[in-house]
Amino acid sequence: MTLRLRLLLMIGVSMLLLWGGVAIWMLHGLEQEMQRTLDQRLEMSAHMVAGLMSQNPAAWNGRSGKAGVSTLSMPDTVKGLACQVSLRGEVIASTPGAAPQAIDHVGPGFVNREIRGEHWRSYTLDKLGLRVTTSDRLSERSTLLRNVMVAAVVPFVVALLGSLMVLWFGVGSGLRPLERLRQVLARRTPDSLTPIENAPMARDLQPLVNTLNHLLARVSETFSRERRFTSDAAHELRTPLTAIKIHLQVARITHGKEAEVAMDYAEEGVARLQHSLSQLLTLSQVEGTVSWEDGRIAEANEVALLAMRDAAPEAPERIELDSDASGAELALPQALAVTALRNLLENALRHSPANNSIRLEVRRRPDTVRFSVCDRGPGLSDEALVLAKQRFWRRGSGRGSGLGLSIVAAIAERFGGSFELLQRPEGGLEAKLTLPRKKQLDAN
Known part of the structure; x- marks a missing residue:
């Protein structure tokens, strides 16, 4: 997985979790607020009808019989609403489609009921001997809430997708200096240890470039030290080896005391060579990464x-x-x-x-x-x-x-x-x- 895609996933998932949580919180609050507002509408409608009826008591005082047929037609947008007015258990006025069952065994206040296979939310008000019942069809409420949520969620999803697209190009643009640095390093030969030119680099990459330059300087110094070490070691070891070879040749062509002296010199050269090799090994281990933990306390x-x-x-x-x-x-x-x-x-x-x-x-x-x-x-x-x-x-x-x-x-x-x-x-x-x-x- 590329760094660009990894950054996009990390930031995108973080945004999705954050804004998703905010959206769920907002939609939950919106649903509660809409239910409260619709309940207030039912309650205000009942009080308004009761107030209008109380202004003309002659229209219903002493009335008996059944309510007349309403000549009003209901628009499609308000067919989810119903209202009934009753006097002493008798419906004296109602909207088209309102069922008498809406007032059966209904006490004052809000109640959810099922009438003719449909679920309603009703509010009943008793005032001046009148009973006013206003109702909402719950399916209409659900449709309204669903439409509101869709209207709120769609812009959020579009904005999130747009943000991810902008983020994709933004991350690519932000990583471009790092890609240029990679290309600079890729064009270098293995023995090129000169410092990296940091003039065209982004300011945020300056610490990285400086660290790389320090590393290159240390590597260059190490290589130089090792080359000097190899050259010096070869020179130092060649001298005792040459002396040993000469003394062995002398011992081969001579006899008696001279041969013994030559062998003594050769043995001395071997000891010197062995000591030099031991010192070289110790120095390389001390300057390297070899662990020297031997478990002994150095008192x-x-x-x-x-x-x-x-x-x-x-x-x-x-x-x-x-x-x-x-x-x-x-x-x-x-x-x-x-x-x-x-x-x-x-x-x-x-x-x-x-x-x-x-x-x-x-x-x-x-x-x-x-x-x-x-x-x-x-x-x-x-x-x-x-x-x-x-x-x-x-x-x-x-x-x-x-x-x-x-x-x-x-x-x-x-x-x-x-x-x-x-x-x-x-x-x-x-x-x-x-x-x-x-x-x-x-x-x-």
């Missing part, structure tokens, strides 16, 4: 201890821990929190002198936990501090994959935290990783 101190164990399994004394965040739970999976902190510790250990230790501070705040890693390395320039978070960036010909800090930044961004590198006045770097805490802890 700040436990995260710090696990990261220290992984970063320096052979020299744990090189890391000094200072923490006041016991019991603080983090609002992210434990595996990612450990990965981010481990990368910071590995980076600090790699660039600090072998005989120097690094310091890990864990500070608890109302909504966050801050991990600060301080080293005593050579530090970085202001320009290098900006580049350090980029993928595959390494200082000089340093070892490592160049992905550790970019993974830390990606984890912090995904879960609403922050990551910054600062130059320490006394030398070295301070890496600050701020991660959110679980909100339910604040209510306890």
Whole structure:
């Protein structure tokens, strides 16, 4: 079903229900008002006849016998009306067609009766010894009411149908800008991610066009980032693969100590390649839509201890821990929190002198936990501090994959935290990783 037809049906059904209810209410009120008006006519007719008779009492005082035959002819439009005047049970005057049964056992007021197979609505008035009865044929009332209802309903139905037709063309005209936007998008090629020109668009479509432009900008940025990522990854992986290939060739053509050294270098290259692939996989999962819910509670101190164990399994004394965040739970999976902190510790250990230790501070705040890693390395320039978070960036010909800090930044961004590198006045770097805490802890 098209949007145009759906809108027409929704609005048309709403109009039909609304105006149908109004019409039923109006017709019900009209029927009651007509019945009341016709009853008033009967009552007024009886009072008028009684008033005329009372003005000439000589015409009926002491009268006996039967009523004379009326010489009046009744038009077709009033054949549904009848009137009888009686004195002491004797009809002394009546309209043509009026039956004497109309006054039999009839008390004052309104009553519905069946006379000669027809249903009548009668009103009887007793005044000055006279009894005046006026009657309406109910079939005539029904015909009158039906004609009035038809006269009221037909214009309503015509107006409703006309409104639906106007609405059909109006909805089509209103959706025309949206159709033009669809045509603009349909003419685009898959790699066309430039913003949509919104000058000729309707003002109501500006928010939609702006949202589409923001989406196209984000998609374009994602594509560019992925292309750079693919290119950098291919370059970074080609280097260790080439080195492994060379060392294996050397091991094949040599023997003894030289072959062992070549195999050691090849094994080191494999380890480096494996580490790079692991970092690449982690980064792609963090920046993607993969769910990391592992069911483990990320407690700040436990995260710090696990990261220290992984970063320096052979020299744990090189890391000094200072923490006041016991019991603080983090609002992210434990595996990612450990990965981010481990990368910071590995980076600090790699660039600090072998005989120097690094310091890990864990500070608890109302909504966050801050991990600060301080080293005593050579530090970085202001320009290098900006580049350090980029993928595959390494200082000089340093070892490592160049992905550790970019993974830390990606984890912090995904879960609403922050990551910054600062130059320490006394030398070295301070890496600050701020991660959110679980909100339910604040209510306890």
